[in-house]
Amino acid sequence: MRLPGRLAAAIEVLADVKQRKRPVSEALKSWGLNNRFAGAGDRAAIGNLVYDALRRRASHAFAMGSDSPRALVLGVAMRDWGETPAALDAAFAEDNHAPAALSPEEAAGATADLGGASPVVQSDFPDWLAPSLQRAFGADWVAEGQAMAGRPSLDLRANALKAAPEKVMKSLARFSPQPAAIAPFGVTMPAGPRDARTPNVTTDEGYLKGWFEVQDQGSQIVAALAGAREGDQVLDLCAGAGGKTLALAATMGNKGQIFAYDSDRSRLAPIYDRLKRNGVRNAQVRAPHPGALDDLVGKLDRVVVDAPCTGTGTWRRRPDTKWKLTPELLAQRQAEQAALLVEAARYLKSGGTLVYITCSILPEENDDQVAAFLASTPGFSSVDITSAWRQALITEIPPGLATPGGGICLTPHRTGTDGFYCHLLRKA
Template identity: 85%
Template sequence: MRFPGRLSAAIAVLADVEQRKRPVSEALKAWGLNNRFAGAGDRAAIGNLVYDALRRRASHAAAMGSDTPRALVLAVAMRDWGETPESLNQAFASDTHAPEPLSPQEAAGAVAVLAAAPLATQADMPDWLAASLERALGPDWVAEGQAMAGRPSLDLRVNALKATPEKVMKSLARFSPQSAAIAPFGLTMPAGPRDARTPNVTTDEGYLKGWFEVQDQGSQIVAALANAREGEQVLDLCAGAGGKTLALAANMGNSGQIFAYDSDRSRLAPIYDRLKRNGVRNAQVRAPNDNALDDLVGKMDRVVVDAPCTGTGTWRRRPDTKWKLTPELLAQRQAEQAALLVEAARYLKPGGTLAYITCSVLPEENDDQIAAFLAETPGFASLDIAAAWRQALITDLPEGLATAGGGLCLTPLRTGTDGFYIHLLRKA
């Protein structure tokens, strides 16, 4: 496929997303199944156009004067990918699969200046979240929003139980991996421009042997800050597919015991194969039932709560969720988080540590939750996050990461990671 045909396909995929109200990944998969002539490069380029359009939907719509799929895709081509109205119209004239030629208004969108646009539009985020994000991220919140509208890197965590960073870098040399800036066992491959394809590392021999896992550096950092130690009894209360369980097991050197639990059996399904591939021997999976964790009450050295959240920290990877988020969904997640904090406290023994983690940057899900929990739950106190950082990562805590409420917030702008929050609490 030539570039004009790819633009037409991206417009069709976005229209399908709007009409059927289904996730982008499903719409892209359906398009690929219905257009088997398209090669891997075509599918990657079309996916990049669609995701780039959603990442900057607000600013692109403002520039183009329209939020139709056509307007958004043309904005990506001109404002993100460096095409001009002239280059597009010239390409369209010789391709039967091309969109219609640009109108004068669409052509003007290529150079539209948004300095007078609302700040939420400049930040590419829903208007109703502006106050929350400004409270969480401070005076740089617009720049933070713009960073969350960029493309993410592909990050890997080297499995210390089986390999070293040097070994994995050699195995993946064809992809030119780099050492992560913060996570000690992290490797990264920055996102490329335009139609660049994301490396398919899961077919590599090293992945199949359990030498590494795909995991954002931010997730690796908060797993390290949870600071699970050799010989401890640890409960991963919202284990999901097991990404943080695997990281905790490596930090513990396969000693002690991790109990991996999730209230949703389907989310747990991938964990069994992942534990086996990674060589994890100190994890016990607890499937959900009425008394699955009763024997752990009051016995855990550490409880890790990777709480369900709005996922605002993952907007780079799942930009469609940014525009689907509602106040009602935020309130639902807040209620779930508050209940999980109370539940987690039951399992800690005296002197135990509770690590509360979200992939959100909203204060309602982070500092506010902890403040409410501490006000209602005697016998808990916040741990020094700077000291925890020094102990886990052997460096001083970078400026600007500690939150007003005593937690820590990672963001694409500050740390080059997805957005993550962690707060450490000690039971008296």
């Protein structure tokens, strides 16, 4: 497929998403199944167009004068991918599968100035979140939004139980990997432009042998901040597919014990194969059933709560969720987080550490939750995050990461990672 056909396909997929209100990943998969002539490169390019359109939906709609699927995709082609109106018109005229020719108004969108747009449009954030984001980031909130609207890198964590980062990079040399900027076992491959394909590293020999896992550098950092040590007794209370369980096991050198639990059996299902492939021997999976964790009450050194949240920190990877978030969903997540913090506290022994993590950048899910927990739960206090960072990551904490409430907030703008929050609480 040439560019005109790819643009037409992206418009079709976005229209499907809008009409049927289903996830972008499902719409792209459905299009691929119905158009088997499209090769891997075509599918990658169409996916890039669709995701780029959603990442900058507000600013592209302002520039193009419309938020229709056609306007957004053409906006990506001209404003992000560097195509000129003249080049598109010429290409469209020669391709039977091309969209209709550009109108004068659409052509003008290629060079439209966003200077007259509101800060919310320039940041590509939902407008109702502006007060929250201003509170979180102050004068930097627009820059934070613009960074969140970019493409994410592909990050890997070298599994210290089996391989060093150098071994992983040698195995993946054909993809030009680089050491991560902060995470000590991190390896990264920056996102490419236009129709660049994301490397399929899960077919690599190193992955199949358990040398590395796909994990955003931000996730690696907050897992390291948990401070798990050899011999510790640790509960991963919201283990999901086990990404942080694997990272904790590597940090602990397979010594001590990790109890991996999740209330959703389907989320927990992939963990068994991952533990085996990674060579993890100190993790015990606890399937959800009444009383599954009763024997752990008051006995653990650390409890990690990777809490369910709005996922605002992952908007680069899942931009469709940015525009679906509602105040009602935020309130629901806040209630779940508050209950999990109370639940987690039960399992700690005296002197134990509660590690509260979200992949959110909203203070309502982060500092506010911790402040409410501390106000209602005697005997807990915040651990100095600067000292914890220095001990876990053997570097000084970058400026601006510490939050007013005593946690840290990672973002694409500040750290080049997904958005993550982490706060450490010690039981007296």
